[in-house]
Amino acid sequence: MAMTDLLSAEDIKKAVGAFSAADSFDHKKFFQMVGLKKKSADDVKKVFHILDKDKSGYIEEDELGFILKGFSPDARDLSAKETKTLMAAGDKDGDGKIGVDEFSTLVAES
Template identity: 40%
Template sequence: MAQQQQVEADTRPELSHDDIREMSDWFYFFDKNGDKKLDRDEMKRVFHAMCWSVDDKEMENIFKTADKDGDGLIDYDEYMSLLQSLRKDPHTERCELIEAFRHFDKDRSGYIDEKELRRFLLTLGLAFNDRDKRQMDTLIKQIDKNGDGKIDIEEFVDIMLEKPEAPSAKYFH
């Protein structure tokens, strides 16, 4: 069934194959109970991971719009349709990424350091052990193009615009 859903999603011309794969990764990563549907809390985590701020009223409106079968949950097809409808033009997306960077950069240093990245990952409910720290260090090194051990705003925007395959799903379990 999931394969059929993937094929149906692949026919949507507005989304690239990489976009679909990334959105699928996020869906299955945040579907904690494995029922192939997202409840409101799971959707809030998806939006938070994508740096989209959604209050309870907005989440209620999202569910009213996206929940086509009225079961109070967002299934895969509803999720893909919802995210496709929320896509931004490149200029707006870049502006939102700059704002998201400011959200991570708690000390306003102009950089995201290991402590700030770890704090964000913990807010997603991700476990954090020694293995995760090594993987986070590897992730920072991959993003940190100038080698200073921190992520600056351009490095952040560049990596986010590359649409990587849900990095936290791959690096942190």
């Protein structure tokens, strides 16, 4: 399944482009712009599984740095600061990774 099966290619392009500058990433604005906020809980979980590159059931910090590439292959990587900020926002139980329920909560809070 591709991200464009779930989200509009135009919305993805706009959202990724809006955060092309280093240290500009804001997950709340990004999830709204990309259309994820309006998706069903089931679709949000499908997006999570696309972003979980190693299929571990979690998005670890190293995968989180490449989150924009999960939406668009030519997107930039997040900076270390952006990655840590996103991990802190999403990792509710403090285990150093974001599970599917934590991801769903992160999107819902946007």
